[in-house]
Amino acid sequence: MDDWVSGFYVKAAAAGGIRGGGNGGGGTKCGEVEPDRGTSEVLTDLFRSGLRTPSTDQIQRISTQLSLYGKIESKNVFYWFQNHKARERQKRRKVSADGGDRRGKIIRPDEDKIVLANSIIDFGGVIDKADYHNQEEG
Amino acid sequence: MDDWVSGFYVKAAAAGGIRGGGNGGGGTKCGEVEPDRGTSEVLTDLFRSGLRTPSTDQIQRISTQLSLYGKIESKNVFYWFQNHKARERQKRRKVSADGGDRRGKIIRPDEDKIVLANSIIDFGGVIDKADYHNQEEG
DNA sequence: ATGATATGAATGAAGG
DNA sequence: CCTTCATTCATATCAT
Numbered sequence: 001m002d003d004w005v006s007g008f009y010v011k012a013a014a015a016g017g018i019r020g021g022g023n024g025g026g027g028t029k030c031g032e033v034e035p036d037r038g039t040s041e042v043l044t045d046l047f048r049s050g051l052r053t054p055s056t057d058q059i060q061r062i063s064t065q066l067s068l069y070g071k072i073e074s075k076n077v078f079y080w081f082q083n084h085k086a087r088e089r090q091k092r093r094k095v096s097a098d099g100g101d102r103r104g105k106i107i108r109p110d111e112d113k114i115v116l117a118n119s120i121i122d123f124g125g126v127i128d129k130a131d132y133h134n135q136e137e138g
Numbered sequence: 139m140d141d142w143v144s145g146f147y148v149k150a151a152a153a154g155g156i157r158g159g160g161n162g163g164g165g166t167k168c169g170e171v172e173p174d175r176g177t178s179e180v181l182t183d184l185f186r187s188g189l190r191t192p193s194t195d196q197i198q199r200i201s202t203q204l205s206l207y208g209k210i211e212s213k214n215v216f217y218w219f220q221n222h223k224a225r226e227r228q229k230r231r232k233v234s235a236d237g238g239d240r241r242g243k244i245i246r247p248d249e250d251k252i253v254l255a256n257s258i259i260d261f262g263g264v265i266d267k268a269d270y271h272n273q274e275e276g
Numbered sequence: 277a278t279g280a281t282a283t284g285a286a287t288g289a290a291g292g
Numbered sequence: 293c294c295t296t297c298a299t300t301c302a303t304a305t306c307a308t
Contacts, residue, residue, distance in 0.1 A: 018288075079289060086294070087287085155304095156284070191296075217284055224298070225283085 018043065018066075018076050038069045043080055052085050054078075156181070156218050157210040176207045181218055190223045192216075 018039055042065065046054075054062060059077050066072040156177055180203065184192070192200065197212045204210045 076288080080287095082293085083288070090294090214284080217286090220296085221284065223296095228298085 018072065018080050039066050039072065042066060043077070043084070047081070047084055052081065054081055156214045157204070157208045177204050177210070180204060181215070181222070185219070185222055190219065192219055 059074050063072055063074045063077045066077065197215045201210050201212045201215045204215065
């Protein structure tokens, strides 16, 4: 490898097709139904609720629920959280270094409100446990 | 993404020259005095110099230099290098058709088990010691 | 206008 | 957790 070490920056916006298998970013094919919407919705909702590193049990439950929308594996859920958290953090960390003009930079204020209402995931009230070390960028 | 975000894409992506301007393909119309000229030149030069994965510091510096030609962000530089390297590899992959045998085919072992850090997460059944080591990211 | 090509952008998956 | 690779989408320009 090159190993020039480091160099990273990614933006994490709307979720992609987590169950897309090889589908990286772009999106789903026009023929796909709309399970992604439910999937992304659930995951995003969970994330916003403060869940950052789901435990084994959580992942299992989530994947089980998501499987109803389509093919989904535990690892997909695991990866999703890992990536989402990482990208959000990286985005906040590096931002940009444009020393000329910074017009209309899209800054997304983190809404870390513990609001989990539409989530179909029926936990036994556990989401908080796995995220006790949650911290914000401030 | 799904189509439900197509509108969002137009604004967020606005694909084009590296600086999110307008020119997208065609390899930067040769013969027109655009800032891209310098931009592409610098990036290509750096790439040819051996720089494939610039570190954060490098990206910062490069973007700063390039900002003189026009609006550009670290994100753009990062993407440029990522894409350039990926494309080079991708093209090289196709060219490997000489001989009628092309190895390096994308192998995707459907293993329900992945190794993460020091823990082995078994997605096939139950995760073994998922994130027992909750380390602060701050 | 349509097709092909090129490039930026985004994310899933995997390695370390 | 951090870094990198691979794949795909969306769009712009060029070629027909």
